[in-house]
Amino acid sequence: xxxxxxxxxxxxxxxxxxxxxxxxxxxxxxxxxxxxxxxxxxxxxxxxxxxxxxxxxxxxxxxxxxxxxxxxxxxxxxxxxxxxxxxxxxxxxxxxxxxxxxxxxxxxxxxxxxxxxxxxxxxxxxxxxxxxxxxxxxxxxxxxxxxxxxxxxxxxxxxxxxxxxxxxxxxxxxxxxxxxxxxxxxxxxxxxxxxxxxxxxxxxxxxxxxxxxxxxxxxxx
Amino acid sequence: xxxxxxxxxxxxxxxxxxxxxxxxxxxxxxxxxxxxxxxxxxxxxxxxxxxxxxxxxxxxxxxxxxxxxxxxxxxxxxxxxxxxxxxxxxxxxxxxxxxxxxxxxxxxxxxxxxx
Numbered sequence: 001x002x003x004x005x006x007x008x009x010x011x012x013x014x015x016x017x018x019x020x021x022x023x024x025x026x027x028x029x030x031x032x033x034x035x036x037x038x039x040x041x042x043x044x045x046x047x048x049x050x051x052x053x054x055x056x057x058x059x060x061x062x063x064x065x066x067x068x069x070x071x072x073x074x075x076x077x078x079x080x081x082x083x084x085x086x087x088x089x090x091x092x093x094x095x096x097x098x099x100x101x102x103x104x105x106x107x108x109x110x111x112x113x114x115x116x117x118x119x120x121x122x123x124x125x126x127x128x129x130x131x132x133x134x135x136x137x138x139x140x141x142x143x144x145x146x147x148x149x150x151x152x153x154x155x156x157x158x159x160x161x162x163x164x165x166x167x168x169x170x171x172x173x174x175x176x177x178x179x180x181x182x183x184x185x186x187x188x189x190x191x192x193x194x195x196x197x198x199x200x201x202x203x204x205x206x207x208x209x210x211x212x213x214x215x216x217x218x219x220x221x
Numbered sequence: 222x223x224x225x226x227x228x229x230x231x232x233x234x235x236x237x238x239x240x241x242x243x244x245x246x247x248x249x250x251x252x253x254x255x256x257x258x259x260x261x262x263x264x265x266x267x268x269x270x271x272x273x274x275x276x277x278x279x280x281x282x283x284x285x286x287x288x289x290x291x292x293x294x295x296x297x298x299x300x301x302x303x304x305x306x307x308x309x310x311x312x313x314x315x316x317x318x319x320x321x322x323x324x325x326x327x328x329x330x331x332x333x334x335x336x
Contacts, residue, residue: 001248001332001333001334002245002332002333002334002335003330003331003332003333004238004330004331004332004333005329005330006234006238006328006329006330006331007327007328007329008234008327008328009326009327009328010227010230010231010234010252010326010327010328011227011230011326013230091223091226092223093223123223123259124223124259126259127223127227127258127259127260127326149306151259152256152257153257153258153259153324154259156257156324157257157324185306186306188308
């Protein structure tokens with residue numbers, strides 16, 4: 001019997017492509033952010049509110065992943081900024097090759113901010129590096145406050161937790177302090193903002209986080 | 222449920238390695254799955270069995286080594302596995318501990334029978 005030591009990542013091919021993408025984003029000074037949540041937590045709503053607040057000349061674009069339909073890209077394109085759908089045709093996550101293909105005829109030098117809205121799923125997207133500068137996990141108050149403990153991988157790998165739909169807090173049993181505590185238990189350094197995409201409450205904190213990330217990219221470029 | 226995709230990637234790695242060793246028969250592939258990898262070991266094992274069934278690699282075994290979250294104590298330097306989100310150092314009781322591992326999804330080794 002011969003034993004061959006392999007010592008490499010299972011997703012090394014995905015990681016190779018993600019590494020190339022990250023290098024391209026860096027070279028062109030593009031901040032790429034990967035938004036992940038369960039279905040219906042409000043990724044698209046958050047992006048709609050974010051895009052509508054940007055000045056018309058902001059160099060921002062969105063890639064949005066779904067298993068079927070281009071509904072989200074059509075919703076986001078109303079903002080007037082470029083939005084492209086990635087239809088995975090069954091896959092429960094985006095991978096780096098899908099992103100690479102979707103970017104094929106986009107000039108990265110024309111962009112400074114790229115949002116990738118992943119397929120609604122708290123599990124699988126966590127395993128696939130897309131070359132992003134940061135992952136952002138969105139959790140809505142209509143879900144359970146124990147989600148960070150049940151799905152530790154994505155909360156561990158995300159730089160920011162957006163707690164969404166806080167306008168509904170009076171109507172649901174969600175304990176927001178407990179949710180924050182659970183997230184910090186899994187990932188002590190995670191930053192947290194609380195927002196409502198319906199009332200606009202807290203979106204200034206989200207905008208400030210974004211501005212800080214963009215400033216860091218500008219300083220590094 | 223993306224374990225089927227992960228199982229395919231593992232199988233592709235086996236096939237690539239086997240192709241470089243004509244006549245060798247892959248017998249066992251070992252992988253390491255960290256607690257924070259987002260991969261369910263049982264689902265991975267199930268997917269892998271389903272993938273190889275009925276193929277010429279049907280007898281290929283998948284061995285999964287699971288790895289809990291690992292921290293290192295910044296006071297005494299001890300490395301330890303975290304159980305139930307208790308991040309205190311079991312050696313000195315220190316509370317300043319830092320994550321050092323547990324999100325792995327790695328191929329470890331492949332065993333082959335060579336002619």
